[in-house]
Amino acid sequence: MDTQFLLSLVVGISVGGVAGFLGSLILGRRMALVAGPLGHLTLPGIALGLMYGFDVSLGAFPFVILGIVLIWLFEMRTKLPMEALTAIVFASGVAIAFLLLPVKQAEAALVGDITQVSFGEAAVSVILTLLLFFAIKKIYSKIVLINISEELAQSEEVNIRKYNLIYLGSIAIIVALGVKMVGGLLTAALVAIPASSARNLSRNLTQYSFGAMIIGIISSSMGILLYKLTGFPAGPLIILASTAIFLISMIFKR
Amino acid sequence: MESDFILKVKNLNVILDHQSIIENLSFEVKRGDALTILGPNGAGKSVLLKTLLGLIPYRGEIEWAKAIKIGYVPQRLPFIKDIPISIRDFFNLKRSLGKGTEAILNSVGFKEDFSRKKIGDLSSGQFQRVLIAWGLVGNPQVLLFDEPTTGVDIGAEETIYNLLAKLKEERDLTILLVTHDLSVVYKFSTEVICLNRQPICYGPSQEVLTPESIQKLYGGEVRYYQHKH
Numbered sequence: 001m002d003t004q005f006l007l008s009l010v011v012g013i014s015v016g017g018v019a020g021f022l023g024s025l026i027l028g029r030r031m032a033l034v035a036g037p038l039g040h041l042t043l044p045g046i047a048l049g050l051m052y053g054f055d056v057s058l059g060a061f062p063f064v065i066l067g068i069v070l071i072w073l074f075e076m077r078t079k080l081p082m083e084a085l086t087a088i089v090f091a092s093g094v095a096i097a098f099l100l101l102p103v104k105q106a107e108a109a110l111v112g113d114i115t116q117v118s119f120g121e122a123a124v125s126v127i128l129t130l131l132l133f134f135a136i137k138k139i140y141s142k143i144v145l146i147n148i149s150e151e152l153a154q155s156e157e158v159n160i161r162k163y164n165l166i167y168l169g170s171i172a173i174i175v176a177l178g179v180k181m182v183g184g185l186l187t188a189a190l191v192a193i194p195a196s197s198a199r200n201l202s203r204n205l206t207q208y209s210f211g212a213m214i215i216g217i218i219s220s221s222m223g224i225l226l227y228k229l230t231g232f233p234a235g236p237l238i239i240l241a242s243t244a245i246f247l248i249s250m251i252f253k254r
Numbered sequence: 255m256e257s258d259f260i261l262k263v264k265n266l267n268v269i270l271d272h273q274s275i276i277e278n279l280s281f282e283v284k285r286g287d288a289l290t291i292l293g294p295n296g297a298g299k300s301v302l303l304k305t306l307l308g309l310i311p312y313r314g315e316i317e318w319a320k321a322i323k324i325g326y327v328p329q330r331l332p333f334i335k336d337i338p339i340s341i342r343d344f345f346n347l348k349r350s351l352g353k354g355t356e357a358i359l360n361s362v363g364f365k366e367d368f369s370r371k372k373i374g375d376l377s378s379g380q381f382q383r384v385l386i387a388w389g390l391v392g393n394p395q396v397l398l399f400d401e402p403t404t405g406v407d408i409g410a411e412e413t414i415y416n417l418l419a420k421l422k423e424e425r426d427l428t429i430l431l432v433t434h435d436l437s438v439v440y441k442f443s444t445e446v447i448c449l450n451r452q453p454i455c456y457g458p459s460q461e462v463l464t465p466e467s468i469q470k471l472y473g474g475e476v477r478y479y480q481h482k483h
Contacts, residue, residue, distance in 0.1 A: 028337040145347045148334045154309050155326045156349050203372045204340035 005228060007122045008114045012220035014129040015177045016238065020194035020216025022136055022174050024209045025167065027195045028147040036090070038175045039187030041067040043093035046109040046184055047100040055121060056109070060184070061176040068168050093184060112183035112235035115227065125177055132170055139166050140209065181220070182235035193242040194219060200249040215245055258285040259319055260396060260428050261306070266314040268298070268305050275301045277452045279314075283428060283445075285395075290443035290459070291432045294472055297450045299432040300329055303398045306430070325394035327385045329432075330402050335374045341384055342369040350392040361424070362387045362417060378402070382414055390421070397421075401433040415442050439463060 026035060042060035049059030067089070097109045107113075117125075142163045146153045153160055171191075178187040198211035223238025230237075261283040268276040275298040283289055291299045304310045307326055318324070334344070345355040355369050362383045376384065382402060389397055399418065415438060422429055431443065439446050439459050446463060448454040448471045455467040 024337075028333070141347050144337070144339070144343075147337070148347075149328060149331050151304060151307075151309055152326070152328055152331070155307050156347075199338055202338040204338060204370070205343040208338045 007117050007119060009221060009224050011114050011117050011122050011125045012181060012224045013217050014126045015181050016190065016220030017213045017217040018129040018132050019174050019178055019190045021133065021209060021213040022170055023191040023195035024198060024212040025143050026191055027199060028144060035175065035188035035191045038064055038067040039179065039184050040090045040093035042175065042179045043097040043109055043184040046179055047097050050101060050105045050109060057176045057180050060179045064172040064175045068172055110183045110185045111233055112179060112181050114181045114234055128173060128177060132173055135166060136170055139163050143167050182238055186235055186239050189239045189242065193246050197246040197249040200253045203254060219245060260285050260322065262317045264315040266312055266316065268301055268310060268312045275451065279453050281447055281456055283430065285428055287445055288422060288429045288443045289445045290439045291447045291449055292439055293434065293449040295434060299449055300400050303400050303432055306398065322396060323392060323394040325389035325397045327389040327397065327399045329400040339373050341371055341373060344373060345388065345391065348388065348391045358387045358390055383417065396428045399429060399431045
């Protein structure tokens with residue numbers, strides 16, 4: 001087995017797993033829609049990264065932060081429907097990617113490419129996802145309580161601002177890491193689909209959260225293996241593997 | 255200060271989104287009281303409970319007895335059914351899970367192993383009892399109970415108040431209860447506040463609930479009758 005393939009697999013497993021884990025919190029707040037525009041917003045950043053030859057996650061990150069500020073403004077301040085933001089950001093993001101980049105690179109921006117990931121990039125991804133995993137595990141029950149009811153959380157003296165900040169920060173990092181794997185277009189799916197499958201299959205929070213993580217890991221591994229076998233781009237294959245698991249989970253819904 | 259003092263509220267005013275929700279409300283709660291906050295929908299009842307919990311900014315004075323523990327039973331939790339969460343999970347979210355979950359669930363009438371059930375599978379009446387049990391974790395001396403206005407199974411409402419009366423007795427609880435249902439006052443409470451943004455009546459239930467005050471409270475829509483038990 002060649003090193004490049006192993007590196008891709010390591011990145012896929014770590015990012016896919018933690019994206020699934022975090023996704024179980026995002027679904028609970030009906031925020032899966034938010035991950036969409038966040039991913040699309042990263043497209044200009046990815047384009048810059050590809051044009052000037054630096055890590056696309058690094059390029060994506062400031063745009064994710066911008067996205068989080070935008071969402072905060074949209075949701076908290078103007079109460080405009082999230083769909084408006086989704087449509088605007090989606091269209092502009094795709095337009096910018098195609099305007100700035102040659103078609104081959106535009107493809108990498110839109111659907112990702114982890115098949116060329118370097119050892120350094122892989123190491124950074126693993127370290128960041130490990131840190132994220134522990135951070136999410138630590139805030140998990142508080143965010144669940146906030147998701148259920150902010151008032152209940154307040155009455156339990158949960159510092160809502162603090163936990164929301166850590167939570168949004170985690171989303172920002174996982175989206176930035178995710179774009180490398182599945183591109184700006186598909187990052188939302190990386191977060192939302194494993195959690196949706198796990199929701200169908202579980203009866204309690206432990207099954208749900210760790211189920212989402214395991215399904216994320218399986219989807220990523222399957223996608224990367226299929227890439228090896230077929231030569232199709234890995235990003236879309238990861239998402240389709242995830243979708244296949246979701247369809248199966250519908251049959252066994254509890 | 256006398257030892258049976260629990261809560262003192264003086265000239266309470268709450269304004270939300272430039273709208274006055276509660277105006278000039280004053281009342282006192284003593285240990286062992288069952289105070290009903292009665293009023294039509296939108297009268298500011300739930301807001302009052304949340305204000306007492308310190309969740310909403312206010313003007314005026316709210317003074318709780320020192321070191322008092324308060325349990326809160328919210329009106330409804332619409333988002334809880336979005337995720338797979340068992341009753342035990344829900345209790346694990348609680349800050350101070352001193353006494354075992356099972357024991358508290360038993361005290362609101364659930365048998366062994368019930369805590370493994372998924373909250374999404376509960377009936378509304380069962381869920382209501384789970385919420386009460388949740389509010390009782392940590393042995394509070396005071397329970398703030400916000401009555402669900404819709405969605406409790408028929409027949410369950412009666413048993414909820416029987417349950418509250420039983421718990422009050424067993425645990426020496428002081429209860430502040432929000433309701434729009436006049437009959438609850440007669441069944442359950444010792445004191446009543448009629449609230450429709452402004453306080454309309456306040457005092458021992460049997461004395462202050464007159465046809466006049468009720469008509470003023472509900473704008474004449476409700477017919478007055480008193481249960482003779």
